[in-house]
Amino acid sequence: AQSVTQPDIHITVSEGASLELRCNYSYGATPYLFWYVQSPGQGLQLLLKYFSGDTLVQGIKGFEAEFKRSQSSFNLRKPSVHWSDAAEYFCAVARSGGYQKVTFGIGTKLQVIP
Amino acid sequence: DVKVTQSSRYLVKRTGEKVFLECVQDMDHENMFWYRQDPGLGLRLIYFSYDVKMKEKGDIPEGYSVSREKKERFSLILESASTNQTSMYLCASSGQGMGTTRYNEQFFGPGTRLTVL
Secondary structure: OOEEEOOOOEEEEEOOOOEEEOOEEEOOOOEEEEEEEEOOOOOEEEEEEEOOOOOEEEOHHHOEEEEEHHHOEEEEEEOOOOHHHOEEEEEEEEEOOOOOOEEEOOOEEEEEEO | OOOEEEOOOEEEEOOOOOEEEEEEEOOOOOEEEEEEEEOOOEEEEEEEEEEOOEEEEOOOOOOOEEEEEEOOEEEEEEOOOOHHHOEEEEEEEEOOOOOOOOOOOOEEOOOEEEEEO
């Protein structure tokens, strides 16, 4: 069965600093990978996704993520964090082949300090 | 823009009550999903539906049932609410059915925070 690990439950960064949120997955074949963001009181919004091809994917709001098969990782990065990035971030994996079930990580809560 | 709406943002019910959570999407999506979100556990899939009147159990279906009589509407039912069902419930929809080779983004509603007393 597929699984996702987000080792950091809570991260605090200063505004303007760089950010990296870690995600490791477990899945036998080529996975579909996602990062979602949840602002307070809101539903989840897709930041970016990886299906195949270029292992560095660009998303919305200036985020990017890199798929590293050898490390089973899909870390999310942003070069300069803004106060509005404070939210909870979820990594997720889906089975390739079109099956719609997605497994989510437990989330990483990002706090941004001035 | 895709819009997924949920009938209530906050709901308070008593133990043993029958509870209905409603979700409506306006993009003619085939797939709809119900998740519950709990601190430290992330999102867990309760049920999903890939067509009208079709449903599949997710990871934690016990204590829940669902109904999809129309394509745009997916209801989650708690037959007899219990305190351990106090949680945030998220509905989502996506545009392509099972058996395809391409996964489509899931669009989420704002959530319903249910408290069972």
